[in-house]
Amino acid sequence: MNHTHLIALLVLSPVAAGLLCALIRVRPLRIATIVIEALLLMACAGLLFREGAFELTLDPEVGHRGRMAITVLDFAILLYFFFVGVARRHLLAILLSLGQLVPLAVLELSWGNAPGATPTVIVDHLAIVMILIINVVGSLICLYAVSYMDDHEHHLGLTRSRQPRFFLWLLVFLGAMNGLVLANDLLWLYFFWETTTFCCYQLIRHDATALAETNALRALWMNLVGGVAFLAALMLMGIRTGSLGLRELTAQAVAGPLGLLPVCLLSLAAFSKSAQVPFQGWLLGAMVAPTPVSALLHSSTMVKAGVYLILRLAGAVSGSVFGAVVAIYGAFVLVVTSVAALMRSNAKSVLAYSTIGNLGLIILCAAINTTLSVAAAVLLTIFHAISKGLLFMSVGAIESRIGSREIEDMDGLLERYPWLTAVTTLGALSMLAPPFGVLMSKWVALEAVPGFGPKTAALPISLLLVCGSAVTIVFWVKWIGRMLSTRPVREQKPIEKLSVFYNAPLALLLVAVIALAALISPLMKLLVLPSLGRGGAGLSAGFASIETSVGAFSTWPMLVVLGVFLLIPALMLRRNHIKARSAYMCGENIGDQPAFHSLADQPQELRFGGFYFGQVKTESRLMTWSTIIGVLLLVISFWVAQ
Amino acid sequence: MNSIPFDTLLKVALALVLAPICGGLLTGLDRILTARLQGRLGPPLLQPFFDLIKLFGKEPITSNRLQRAFIWGHLAMTMTSLGLLVMLDDLLALTIILGFASVCLVLAGFAVRSPYSYFGAQRELMVLLSCEPILLLFAIAYYLDTGSFLASSALALKTPLLAALPLAYLGLVVALAMKTRKSPFDVSTSHHAHQELVKGVTTELSGRYLAMAELAQWYELTVLLGLIALFWPRPLWVGVLLALVSYLALILLDNASARLTWRWMVRTSWSVAVSAIVLNMIGLYILRR
């Protein structure tokens, strides 16, 4: 297959499939389209991985027409945003969309349709990693959405299905993300950037409730801030070099008269897309949308676009004060969001804060820009996508069963839904337990950070990273503990039956989580080390361990220990000689029931409550302060970038 | 497969056998000293071993399977971290695995619907929250001094680690006090009678599972004392002496202080212990400049 065709399939086929879903209002056909498209995307991603790195400059004729098309679409999207702002009487949205419409017009007029001197598409290993994440995890989420949306609409009691519209935006989103990570021409990149904002807006407001509309608008204007910054960076680059290539930007950023300013502006755009601290509001608000949207936003699309851009820019900020400030900013985000997650009882908010924190960690690692730290960033991008995709999908499935996303309502969930609980527990454990990927990436990050060049920055970053890691463990374990809290087991409970569209994606991602923990070394060799683009000195992957220049982690022995010691009790379950007894309640327990004799011998059910560290008031104060500090750090970063 | 030399394996096996003996003897010593400080004669030195053997011989009753699995995990992870220490491996990895061992214990506590176990697990989680930053920062401070996270690099130093990291040593001793549940940090469970939470996180364990938790505790004690011994590894007996003196000091502290609240514990750890290590790191930066 020709490279152009492969790229076209990756970018355009989801759009076509989306349109098909929107036009054909027959359910079986829609499902067939989604399944075929999901398989196609996975196959294309696999093919691209086999092809390896290449560059592609569009044929001038096609390139010209394509440029025209995206220009038209750019204006269409921006005008739509403008009208949304007018219709919802949202001054900020109006100003921000105008703030893009005018410069875009100037940009198009002055540079017009000059054929790009830079390749339109550059496929390198980082792009391949992103493509694999987007298309594998993203496709699984689309499959999951098939059953989930049925349940969802059943709960809402809709008479007329709104699924055609939903799958249109879901699939277009995937196409846009593919375009985003493949594009080297920044005008193309900008177009896909705005398209993801647009799809995100449509998906968040999908349920059309007042809250959904408000939160979608918030997501819109916050991402428009990023859009404005992006366009400003394009203007500056155009003025300075006349070239609008991402590769050129990273190559010559520091030398120019404007210094790092374009990089800084693009970073700001990335922070808004990745919901970093002053912008965290939109991602938290986005959870009003149906769960597949959250799963997609958090794992494979949208927020990953931000960190992808940061990873691209990492080369440009290397060793600069700006890089150090960004690293501190990332570490700061990690800590405040982890602390905020401690205070949340809503499972989806906990996941959202955890996402923002992990993205902060990725940004921190990218900004430090040593071999080790960038490897940590890429590893975390991969593993976070898998684990978070899994967690959101399982929480969504739980929500559609118990009708709540509160951790308090998941008390003792293991007794009710053993399979979903097992999936959620393993997903959560994969965020904190060795030798699962997320923890392995965190370990690489911890090894990388203290060796960071500017020592005045390395110390606070290490401190923040350590604090963030410690707090992270607590909120995950707290949650797992609530789900696993069960009565003495007496009989084997039946495992709940779910539709194949729930089970298959969950099972596949679960297998991926476990298999990749075992196969982390080959993964490093095949994907991560090449994507660093710097030979990988200071980091090597043996068969059984990962070795850095300053340490080593033996993954296989860990797995063996974990496996053996989890198997022993599992094998012992078969034997029935171990008697289960009721919990100690000062001898006032009522038989084997989780209940006790209370006042006046009245039976009292045993009830547990979670601990949320001061809750809402403390959290809002924390977020106010961290917003202020986050803005300050961003201002400082602008100041040092000049 | 990376070939692990046979003598390393032998060393690990030997350590896995010897560590519980050391841990048990130290616990016995602790009990005698505590009794003497209270004007009593105290149990024989081998008492902890009698307790352990007895527990292994009791009828196994537990509340559910999950609890058993997590106790196995707790023991396995602690043993793994000891293995890493003996192989002079990565200290950061060791810290992380030791942390996960505690997570297993916490989950074993959570896995039962029991009020006391639940409270104990919550508090054990707070112990984890207090210890984890200290241990991780210790590993980083160690890296700043030796230029590597591998424990073997402490052996290559000309001046002992203690000279460069005296405050980190103090921080580590505080972490040891928390991990071994010495007053004033014995919030989650305790060997003393003053225990309104019954036995906290271990309330619902009995028989061999309680014995396994106890065994893990001994392994953990050995690992932490081993980390302290790293501060003066050449000659090793000075390091061992340092570890023993630190442990004796903790026994005195244990008997001289009351249990305080978990809030106080977290605050102390995050303010005093963490800033001690950070000060130490700043000092290193300034001196090495």
Place this chain on the structure above:
Amino acid sequence: MGLLSLARVRSPWLLHFDCGSCNGCDIEILACLTPVYDVERFGIVNMGNPKHADLLVVTGPANRRSARVLENLYEQMPRPKIVVAVGACACSGGVFHACPNVLGGVDKVVPVDIYVPGCAARPEAIIDGIVLGLGRLNGNGKRDGAAAPGQS
């Protein structure tokens, strides 16, 4: 089983339950822990938790209110386990034996291995009773024969 039997005899952990005594015997039991008697010399430790205990030391007469609790506590102790009734009330109901709410000695509710008489039972007698009871903690965890009153 030699080592295990030795360990059992050397490490009795006891759970003390007050079924409704006048607290006389309870004070004497606590006196055993003090420096004067120091039962930890024999490895005896007071546990507040049936799941960790080997010996159930009961004071006071069994009554309708506390019988349920006593039974639950006994049930939650892992085998092998023995029960020591301390004081006249625990042995037979004592001066309360005729009260309408009193069932009698604790052997009306749980099987008692050792009876320690006295009002209140002296610490020496309690220790003696416990040591006597240790002999009954044999390997297979089953009780050997009927409960017999101890001699102090």
